[in-house]
Amino acid sequence: MKERFQLLIVDDSPVDRELYRCLMQKDELCTVRTVGDGVDALDQIAIDPPDVILTDLRMPRMNGLELVKQVQERTPEIPVILVTAHGSEEIAAEALRVGAVHYIPKASFAGQAHGTISSVLGIAQERRQRKRLSRCWRQSEYFFELGNDGDLISPLVARLQESLTEFGGTERASVIRIGVALHEALRNAVHHGNLGLCSKLREGDGNEYYLLAAERSTQLPYRDRRVRVHVKESPEEVVYRICDDGDGFDVSNLVYDPTDPANLLRPSGRGLYLIRTFMDEVHFNERGNEITLVHRRGGQTSAGPDQAI
16 A cells, blocks of 8 residues: 655645645545645645645745745755646746756646656655665775876766765765865876876966877876775765876975965966865875875864875
8 A cells, every 4th residue: 555645735726726635635645735825835844844845836925936945945855846827937947947846737737747746756755765774874985997088087076976965964065165176186196196297387378288198198108007096985074095106296395385375376286275275184195196185074174284285
């Protein structure tokens, strides 16, 4: 026997509310509540969150668009489906852009409602189960080995960001910043590590820098060098270790302060400055061909000058 789900119908028309309620309760698979506008809907959600919300767009006090925005902000796990009527197309399009998951044309509600809501509920329930599963997660560890193909850096960073967000604990803004730091570290490993390029070549239009990169990527010993990425995630922290096959460098010869914002304007300091700013800890190995970046979930930064590169 299928589990009944809770549906909240939001519409200022008593006639339409009753019509939708009768249609949805025909097969006894859902419990239906109805309210007259977005303000009352938010009150109901706070008291007893439904599994799915079905809302009209044109309503007094708070329309469907504003309701979608509020649900996204307060309870984004609850899917919102729009009932669209002629003349509400622009509002519906905006509501879909800000978070509504689907829509049902008013004229064909009877024929489409059950299929649309069932589809949306299946996705929402899967997400909730994944969230429950995430509470059982303790650790992940994986490895990547890349050649010197710079086109693979962005896809790898995107994959690492997905993993970072999968189990929560990191704000979206931090995920973006960590992505920037990883991109800089990986590019450094390919260009400065494996291909032995000097940052000073990037001054001006940078053509010489990229021409030399393309040339060396086909020459020995550069072409056979690899970048190895080791990632270890736990609920407390994520550790990224990026190692290249280059000659490395003497870390003690870093003559500038990597925390100095002036490095944003220096070709040789920009990447390290961004890495140090966006990560909680940054370390090089003794040889200088491996960098370790640490992110603490929850934003607990403890890195001090002795831990900085």
